[in-house]
Amino acid sequence: MTSTLILGGARSGKSAHALRLAEASGRRPAMIATAQALDAEMAERIARHRAERGARWRTLEAPLDLPAALAQIAAEEIAVIDCLTLWVSNLMLAERDVARETAHLLEAMREKELLLVANEVGLGIVPENALARRFRDEAGRVNQRVAAAADHVVFIAAGLPLTLKAPTIS
Amino acid sequence: MTSTLILGGARSGKSAHALRLAEASGRRPAMIATAQALDAEMAERIARHRAERGARWRTLEAPLDLPAALAQIAAEEIAVIDCLTLWVSNLMLAERDVARETAHLLEAMREKELLLVANEVGLGIVPENALARRFRDEAGRVNQRVAAAADHVVFIAAGLPLTLKAPTIS
Amino acid sequence: MTSTLILGGARSGKSAHALRLAEASGRRPAMIATAQALDAEMAERIARHRAERGARWRTLEAPLDLPAALAQIAAEEIAVIDCLTLWVSNLMLAERDVARETAHLLEAMREKELLLVANEVGLGIVPENALARRFRDEAGRVNQRVAAAADHVVFIAAGLPLTLKAPTIS
Numbered sequence: 073m074t075s076t077l078i079l080g081g082a083r084s085g086k087s088a089h090a091l092r093l094a095e096a097s098g099r100r101p102a103m104i105a106t107a108q109a110l111d112a113e114m115a116e117r118i119a120r121h122r123a124e125r126g127a128r129w130r131t132l133e134a135p136l137d138l139p140a141a142l143a144q145i146a147a148e149e150i151a152v153i154d155c156l157t158l159w160v161s162n163l164m165l166a167e168r169d170v171a172r173e174t175a176h177l178l179e180a181m182r183e184k185e186l187l188l189v190a191n192e193v194g195l196g197i198v199p200e201n202a203l204a205r206r207f208r209d210e211a212g213r214v215n216q217r218v219a220a221a222a223d224h225v226v227f228i229a230a231g232l233p234l235t236l237k238a239p240t241i242s
Numbered sequence: 243m244t245s246t247l248i249l250g251g252a253r254s255g256k257s258a259h260a261l262r263l264a265e266a267s268g269r270r271p272a273m274i275a276t277a278q279a280l281d282a283e284m285a286e287r288i289a290r291h292r293a294e295r296g297a298r299w300r301t302l303e304a305p306l307d308l309p310a311a312l313a314q315i316a317a318e319e320i321a322v323i324d325c326l327t328l329w330v331s332n333l334m335l336a337e338r339d340v341a342r343e344t345a346h347l348l349e350a351m352r353e354k355e356l357l358l359v360a361n362e363v364g365l366g367i368v369p370e371n372a373l374a375r376r377f378r379d380e381a382g383r384v385n386q387r388v389a390a391a392a393d394h395v396v397f398i399a400a401g402l403p404l405t406l407k408a409p410t411i412s
Numbered sequence: 413m414t415s416t417l418i419l420g421g422a423r424s425g426k427s428a429h430a431l432r433l434a435e436a437s438g439r440r441p442a443m444i445a446t447a448q449a450l451d452a453e454m455a456e457r458i459a460r461h462r463a464e465r466g467a468r469w470r471t472l473e474a475p476l477d478l479p480a481a482l483a484q485i486a487a488e489e490i491a492v493i494d495c496l497t498l499w500v501s502n503l504m505l506a507e508r509d510v511a512r513e514t515a516h517l518l519e520a521m522r523e524k525e526l527l528l529v530a531n532e533v534g535l536g537i538v539p540e541n542a543l544a545r546r547f548r549d550e551a552g553r554v555n556q557r558v559a560a561a562a563d564h565v566v567f568i569a570a571g572l573p574l575t576l577k578a579p580t581i582s
Contacts, residue, residue, distance in 0.1 A: 251532060251534030252534035252538070252548050252552055253548065253549050253551070253552020253556070254534055254552060254556075255556050271460075273427040362535050363537050363538075364422070364536075365536060366535060366536020366537060367536065369536075369537045370477055374537045377537070389478060399418055399419060399532055399555075399567050399576060400417065400530075400532075400552075400555040400556050400558070400565060401556040401559055402559055402576040402577050404563055404567070404574065404576060
């Protein structure tokens with residue numbers, strides 16, 4: 073079982089890259105979506121993405137409890153978590169302890185065939201807003217911890233992957 | 243004929259890298275500038291850049307119509323488009339359809355020896371301003387489409403290029 | 413004597429990477445810290461970092477005068493400068509000439525075993541604040557000049573290094 077972290081900016085093509093890898097794996101694909109349909113626009117967007125993926129994909133909604141969603145992924149499936157950074161934002165809004173939730177995620181990741189999508193958000197100017205600074209710190213820490221646990225890590229820019237980490241052949 | 247997309251942040255050295263590649267090509271260089279002299283400071287900056295490039299370079303100004311500028315590039319020339327991200331901003335201000343204009347650009351790129359400079363703008367915190375978010379999305383989509391069409395793509399940080407895409411030797 | 417520039421975003425793991433490289437070098441490590449204890453929170457953070465590094469490390473505080481700090485580094489030591497981007501911010505607040513100070517730094521870097529940590533801050537949306545835009549430009553220029561002078565340059569994302577520059581084996 074292998075896990076791959078796909079890191080990139082907004083509109084870098086990271087979700088599309090994850091979908092292509094899942095489709096190419098030959099396994100039954102499952103989307104674990106962290107987005108919440110909080111308004112009509114968001115609900116419409118979620119429905120459109122689901123339609124675009126097609127009937128082969130099943131979708132699990134997990135704005136907060138990623139370990140529970142991962143527990144439902146079968147051995148013959150491959151899951152895409154899209155995305156970790158929105159999950160961090162959801163955890164902060166719900167006043168959860170991001171470090172502890174991340175430890176549970178790392179535990180639940182084991183023994184699953186998994187693609188995790190995350191935003192890199194720390195490469196701009198320091199945000200003036202204190203909450204945005206805290207979010208940037210939390211998201212960066214989660215990315216580091218998941219990257220350390222993952223077998224593969226790629227950075228995507230303009231739809232093209234750069235390998236940051238690859239399994240060593242032994 | 244080959245096209246190269248040079249992607250990077252603000253003050254990453256991406257324009258200087260494009261100029262060096264153009265100078266080293268042995269071809270007659272042309273600058274297709276998307277900046278507009280909307281005020282005295284900008285006019286002075288444009289004039290200074292033109293003087294720095296020197297008399298070997300010809301300059302075409304194309305804030306909106308890149309395909310018309312590319313149509314003027316001869317077979318023995320090499321053109322630098324600097325930069326695509328400002329072009330996206332100009333198109334949005336002029337209320338043009340960015341997706342359609344990008345399709346025309348991709349068509350016009352063929353059969354030209356071309357270096358395209360673009361900013362990666364999606365690696366910071368989500369902007370609070372809705373127009374900035376839309377700009378970030380449009381710029382990211384243009385980068386993906388141009389990267390898919392280009393023969394080479396490099397990402398520049400601190401003046402140093404990382405190869406994202408290189409032609410396959412056949 | 414070799415110098416390495418470690419470039420990355422906020423919470424990318426760049427400081428931890430520099431500390432690990434210094435520890436692994438076998439040399440006596442020195443931290444040249446550019447942070448200033450301007451308030452109680454900052455003083456507490458600086459003290460905590462110093463305690464975490466342990467007694468093997470000596471610490472020099474150099475918010476402005478990096479060349480004077482480098483002059484104190486002995487031949488058998490390895491120094492970590494953490495970080496250049498905060499130094500640029502300190503210079504701007506003190507109304508120093510960043511380009512001139514950078515020239516002095518490049519001179520002082522020679523003949524020292526050195527790890528320099530810097531933030532990449534130019535990969536987000538153009539800041540609305542004029543001072544933030546000037547800071548972004550100054551920080552980017554410093555990164556380019558130090559990268560040109562350094563023997564090694566790495567870009568860190570999610571704790572993982574990508575090589576931007578490596579010495580040529582001769």
